[in-house]
Amino acid sequence: MNFAPGNLSSFHSDVLQQTQLGQLCGQQQLFRNRYEVLRMLGRGGFGVTFLAKDVLLPSEPLCVIKQLCPKVADPAALENAQRRFEREAKILGKLGSHSQIPRLLDYFVADGEFYLVQEYVCGPTLARLVRRSGCFSEEWVTRFLREMLVLLQYVHKQQVIHRDIKPQNIIRCQDDGRLVLIDFGAVKELVAQAGETSMKAPTTHFIGTVGFAPPEQFSLRPVFGSDIYALGITCLYLLTGKAPLDFDSDRHTGELIWQNSTQVSEPFANILSKMLKISLSDRYQSVGSILRSLDQNSTPDNAPDNLARCLLTRHQPAPQALANRNDSSSHSHQSPAAKAAIAIRDWKYRMQARQKQRQKDKINHILSE
Numbered sequence: 001m002n003f004a005p006g007n008l009s010s011f012h013s014d015v016l017q018q019t020q021l022g023q024l025c026g027q028q029q030l031f032r033n034r035y036e037v038l039r040m041l042g043r044g045g046f047g048v049t050f051l052a053k054d055v056l057l058p059s060e061p062l063c064v065i066k067q068l069c070p071k072v073a074d075p076a077a078l079e080n081a082q083r084r085f086e087r088e089a090k091i092l093g094k095l096g097s098h099s100q101i102p103r104l105l106d107y108f109v110a111d112g113e114f115y116l117v118q119e120y121v122c123g124p125t126l127a128r129l130v131r132r133s134g135c136f137s138e139e140w141v142t143r144f145l146r147e148m149l150v151l152l153q154y155v156h157k158q159q160v161i162h163r164d165i166k167p168q169n170i171i172r173c174q175d176d177g178r179l180v181l182i183d184f185g186a187v188k189e190l191v192a193q194a195g196e197t198s199m200k201a202p203t204t205h206f207i208g209t210v211g212f213a214p215p216e217q218f219s220l221r222p223v224f225g226s227d228i229y230a231l232g233i234t235c236l237y238l239l240t241g242k243a244p245l246d247f248d249s250d251r252h253t254g255e256l257i258w259q260n261s262t263q264v265s266e267p268f269a270n271i272l273s274k275m276l277k278i279s280l281s282d283r284y285q286s287v288g289s290i291l292r293s294l295d296q297n298s299t300p301d302n303a304p305d306n307l308a309r310c311l312l313t314r315h316q317p318a319p320q321a322l323a324n325r326n327d328s329s330s331h332s333h334q335s336p337a338a339k340a341a342i343a344i345r346d347w348k349y350r351m352q353a354r355q356k357q358r359q360k361d362k363i364n365h366i367l368s369e
Contacts, residue, residue: 021067035053035065035117047069093107101182102182103118103119149291153288156287170182212229244256
């Protein structure tokens with residue numbers, strides 16, 4: 001959400017007045033003699049985010065400046081927090097080499113505040129897309145899941161747990177349609193720990209979002225499987241438009257009762273159910289195992305439908321060639337089974353083409369707004 005000066009609640013006005021970036025918002029004065037602060041993008045429990053322009057670069061590209069507020073008074077604690085901040089920032093910088101994670105452009109500590117400067121990704125979040133256009137189809141969510149799993153596999157290979165996967169933290173890039181994952185939880189944890197009054201006291205701060213985080217994350221023991229659970233909840237939101245707390249849960253197992261809220265195929269429902277298991281031992285153990293399940297379910301055992309899908313994987317001729325072939329085939333001798341197969345293929349091809357065009361028009365209409 002964008003917050004422009006002059007159109008703010010008293011709460012957000014206070015945020016602007018109490019932060020250095022907020023005071024520079026909309027002013028000619030530059031932050032660190034480099035960044036022109038344009039407007040506030042949002043505020044969370046760990047800091048505030050602003051949209052800025054880097055005036056030292058020729059094209060003056062837009063960027064995002066995150067001001068993290070640890071509120072550390074003890075010098076020793078601040079020094080320890082700064083070391084951790086630099087370590088976590090380097091990890092974010094490494095992750096940012098992936099095209100679906102914003103690049104880290106700069107990081108620094110000034111006046112006891114921690115700052116991250118990241119690439120600005122223009123586009124709506126998935127939460128905003130659902131609010132604008134409604135829920136998505138199983139086919140679209142399946143493609144989304146596969147794309148996000150490949151990205152998450154890369155993140156986990158770097159030994160990083162995101163800890164806050166949700167529709168608000170996934171952006172559909174306006175330029176090329178790629179999904180971009182933002183707002184990693186590691187820096188949030190560091191800010192929370194830096195605020196502890198005792199250097200030896202363990203942190204008691206929960207990092208994540210209620211409803212999207214599984215039980216082990218509330219116990220401050222997140223694992224790779226915690227991201228899998230959150231991604232499964234995100235799929236439910238895309239299919240139903242319902243927040244996780246809007247679902248009932250089983251009194252005995254604690255698992256969400258969601259099957260009656262959406263119409264999906266049995267194989268895909270089984271995959272989601274396993275992603276959403278409360279027990280870690282019953283949940284998928286890795287991203288790769290989910291991808292294997294998706295690959296196995298992409299070729300159903302149903303013979304007629306499988307025949308149509310196999311035919312659809314063949315190269316589709318140009319319309320004129322197809323017409324010529326149909327004209328000449330009227331004089332050829334074909335078995336009833338061959339004619340049925342051709343009819344199935346042509347009908348399936350037309351239906352898929354129409355569905356893809358409708359989905360493309362829908363997304364283009366949303367982005368144009």
